Amino acid sequence: MTHFKLHIGITHYQPGWEIILSQIGVDWSICNFSSSLSSNDFSVIILNGYVNEETAYSLQRYVKSGGAVLTINGYGKNIFFKTSTSRYYSTLHPNEVEDGMWHSLFDFPGTFQTEENPSIDFEKGFVLSLPFDVNALIISTNAVRKNFWFEGVLRYPNEITAGVSKGGLRKLVQHKLMRLHHFRKLPFIHKWYFPQQAQTVFTFRVDTDSGTQEQLTTLFELCRQFVIPTEWFVDVQSHEQQLSLFRSFNSQEIGVHCYRHKIFYDYEQDKNNFSTAKQLLERQDIIPNGIALPYGTWTETLGKIIQELHFPFSSEFALNYDDLPFFPFCENQFSTTLQLPIHPVSIGIMKRARFTEDEMREYYLHLIDRYAVFREPICLYHHPTHLHFSVFKSVFEKIRNLNILTLSYSQYNDWWRKRLLTNPSYEYDATKNSVQVKGNMQESVHLRLTLHDEEIFIPSHGIFSLEKLSKRKELRSHTIPQYAKKIRRFDWRHLLINILEKKYKARQ
Numbered sequence: 001m002t003h004f005k006l007h008i009g010i011t012h013y014q015p016g017w018e019i020i021l022s023q024i025g026v027d028w029s030i031c032n033f034s035s036s037l038s039s040n041d042f043s044v045i046i047l048n049g050y051v052n053e054e055t056a057y058s059l060q061r062y063v064k065s066g067g068a069v070l071t072i073n074g075y076g077k078n079i080f081f082k083t084s085t086s087r088y089y090s091t092l093h094p095n096e097v098e099d100g101m102w103h104s105l106f107d108f109p110g111t112f113q114t115e116e117n118p119s120i121d122f123e124k125g126f127v128l129s130l131p132f133d134v135n136a137l138i139i140s141t142n143a144v145r146k147n148f149w150f151e152g153v154l155r156y157p158n159e160i161t162a163g164v165s166k167g168g169l170r171k172l173v174q175h176k177l178m179r180l181h182h183f184r185k186l187p188f189i190h191k192w193y194f195p196q197q198a199q200t201v202f203t204f205r206v207d208t209d210s211g212t213q214e215q216l217t218t219l220f221e222l223c224r225q226f227v228i229p230t231e232w233f234v235d236v237q238s239h240e241q242q243l244s245l246f247r248s249f250n251s252q253e254i255g256v257h258c259y260r261h262k263i264f265y266d267y268e269q270d271k272n273n274f275s276t277a278k279q280l281l282e283r284q285d286i287i288p289n290g291i292a293l294p295y296g297t298w299t300e301t302l303g304k305i306i307q308e309l310h311f312p313f314s315s316e317f318a319l320n321y322d323d324l325p326f327f328p329f330c331e332n333q334f335s336t337t338l339q340l341p342i343h344p345v346s347i348g349i350m351k352r353a354r355f356t357e358d359e360m361r362e363y364y365l366h367l368i369d370r371y372a373v374f375r376e377p378i379c380l381y382h383h384p385t386h387l388h389f390s391v392f393k394s395v396f397e398k399i400r401n402l403n404i405l406t407l408s409y410s411q412y413n414d415w416w417r418k419r420l421l422t423n424p425s426y427e428y429d430a431t432k433n434s435v436q437v438k439g440n441m442q443e444s445v446h447l448r449l450t451l452h453d454e455e456i457f458i459p460s461h462g463i464f465s466l467e468k469l470s471k472r473k474e475l476r477s478h479t480i481p482q483y484a485k486k487i488r489r490f491d492w493r494h495l496l497i498n499i500l501e502k503k504y505k506a507r508q
Helices: 015-024 053-064 134-139 166-183 213-225 236-242 267-283 300-308 347-352 357-373 389-401 409-421 482-488 492-507
Strands: 003-005 008-010 028-030 044-047 068-072 081-092 106-118 126-130 143-147 158-162 188-191 201-207 230-235 253-258 378-382 425-429 434-438 447-451 454-458 462-465
Touching: 008 015, 015 134, 015 166, 044 053, 044 166, 053 068, 068 166, 081 482, 106 134, 106 166, 126 166, 134 166, 143 482, 143 492, 158 492, 166 188, 166 447, 201 409, 213 389, 230 236, 236 253, 236 267, 253 267, 253 409, 267 300, 347 357, 357 378, 357 389, 378 389, 454 462
Parallel strands: 008 028, 008 044, 044 068, 068 126, 201 230, 201 378, 230 253
Antiparallel strands: 003 425, 081 106, 143 158, 188 447, 425 434, 434 462, 447 454
């Protein structure tokens, strides 16, 4: 056999898997076991649920004939593994996780099944296991207060964010799928994360929260100086008498933050809060293009409200942070509002941790270096009332010096939706060492193909030789130190901050 489909199968449909496979950008479908399965039908199969005896036998034959399977959360027990053990996980350092090339800690809270001891002779095929319930972790809406690592400080910045490191889990799944393809001597191919062949993107947003006209104008001029396309999420009640100011922010984009800077946790009150803000902006001939909720809060009810108000995108780090865009799974269906995750540490958070201005600057500059190396999006934000504009002057200078692609939120939203509409299929010709790409593709959406420690970026369609692959960068030296796990130890300050913030929010 010399021709192989580069197509991933999955045994059970689950929304969390649709999110993560769409983010990675692979060609995939649900397995059909009604007919005989050959190793050419799928380059890899994901076993993410219980299967009957007949299906288990089909999977074994598929692997023995040269196929590859990724088993999830113990579902390979008695099929490919003799035993599985229950284990509670909380936080892992990248060095503790096989394939764990990531810029931060892995937070995968929960009890999962770890498989041990292969139970069959794999013959020509390969099996790897991943001991996490990927679906449950990805669709989780649990939020917790977390510390964020920075070398050499006495106190760490902290924020209430998604409890799960969803971006890290995506990266881990991708590396498992890539390894299984490479075990089979097949290339791993996926849609690239950014327009053309950009290695990362930079986005910047401002939550205007009671900023004075001077503060707003100073920050606007700084963004204009460095040609940074900025999204301004307006706290409308605080600026009700100066909304026309935002109309003068040429080349910038305006979104809704709120009318009153508060989450009521009541459907009618919250919907009225955000719709009032939207209407008041529209009366000023300002058409808001998106929303970011106060305090980065997200619940399924809030997600429903956002969708009902027809916002194309939103951005809440309590749902996800430091990750690629995705459509949230909300009240048993996918939202039509695209989530654009950001990095949750702001200047205000660092001020509370008593960072000096130099430490603030170094935090962001170091983050840019790490995320750029890992080819992850760099998405930062600021509040004008927190000042320290010189920090972002340094940030913008670095972004421009590194020639990093800058996107507005609308551009990021529009491009990602185009990426989702591209559905190519791939076939590998082992004799000619080439890949044929078929299907509808957007010109700005490129493909990344890897084989062992080499890679190549290719445009949308055609037949491509793999003779000109180039070496990929070694990433482990760019991750955080092993002792950074100490930031997940109990921190009594979190209890105090939670009490103080609850009182503050109640007064809003």
